[in-house]
Amino acid sequence: ETGVTQSPTHLIKTRGQQVTLRCSSQSGHNTVSWYQQALGQGPQFIFQYYREEENGRGNFPPRFSGLQFPNYSSELNVNALELDDSALYLCASSSRTSGAGETQYFGPGTRLLVL
Amino acid sequence: AQRVTQPEKLLSVFKGAPVELKCNYSYSGSPELFWYVQYSRQRLQLLLRHISRESIKGFTADLNKGETSFHLKKPFAQEEDSAMYYCALSKLTGGGNKLTFGTGTQLKVEL
Numbered sequence: 001e002t003g004v005t006q007s008p009t010h011l012i013k014t015r016g017q018q019v020t021l022r023c024s025s026q027s028g029h030n031t032v033s034w035y036q037q038a039l040g041q042g043p044q045f046i047f048q049y050y051r052e053e054e055n056g057r058g059n060f061p062p063r064f065s066g067l068q069f070p071n072y073s074s075e076l077n078v079n080a081l082e083l084d085d086s087a088l089y090l091c092a093s094s095s096r097t098s099g100a101g102e103t104q105y106f107g108p109g110t111r112l113l114v115l
Numbered sequence: 116a117q118r119v120t121q122p123e124k125l126l127s128v129f130k131g132a133p134v135e136l137k138c139n140y141s142y143s144g145s146p147e148l149f150w151y152v153q154y155s156r157q158r159l160q161l162l163l164r165h166i167s168r169e170s171i172k173g174f175t176a177d178l179n180k181g182e183t184s185f186h187l188k189k190p191f192a193q194e195e196d197s198a199m200y201y202c203a204l205s206k207l208t209g210g211g212n213k214l215t216f217g218t219g220t221q222l223k224v225e226l
Contacts, residue, residue: 033212033214035214035216040218042119042216042217043159043201043216045213045214048212048213056212056213058213094212102205102212103149103161103164104161104214105161106151106159106160
């Protein structure tokens with residue numbers, strides 16, 4: 001069983017640039033969630049993708065967008081980068097059930113630094 | 116809105132001592148609660164979930180709806196338990212299932 005993978009591991013960008021982060025879900029999982037983890041904080045929910053559609057969104061502006069592909073992999077795109085976007089971005093995959101108790105499995109994260 | 120509170124940023128105990136990591140939540144519904152752990156230089160991983168009622172690596176957590184708590188406990192701390200622990204609450208929203216995390220507690224087990 002292959003776990004969740006993310007690329008790249010580290011990234012440095014400047015303010016105003018755009019970035020794309022990638023995530024491959026764990027085998028057999030059809031749902032991908034993205035989280036932002038600032039230094040010293042717990043992860044914060046950005047959004048979730050299920051069946052290639054956004055399926056729930058946290059308190060993040062529209063310049064945070066995403067995609068899910070037919071193979072359930074996903075991308076997180078951030079436009080017009082700001083200094084406060086510097087964080088660890090985590091991807092989590094899960095197998096969608098009817099309840100709230102599905103377990104999410106996390107990738108290693110992509111550390112983004114915005115200068 | 117749901118919220119998870121972990122009041123301690125750092126908890127330091129001696130090896131063999133009991134451990135209790137506190138977690139309180141606010142949520143207007145039936146919560147699904149989890150503890151995730153992050154060991155040094157490793158990814159965030161599930162430690163346990165309340166609906167399973169399992170004991171993982173000697174850790175247990177009981178959901179107390181009256182006190183809105185889900186404290187993590189272990190009777191005898193081991194050096195390998197040193198890690199960052201996050202309590203999380205899962206909510207099925209109209210559009211999906213999201214985890215709300217606390218700010219985490221760093222557990223340090225000293226010899």
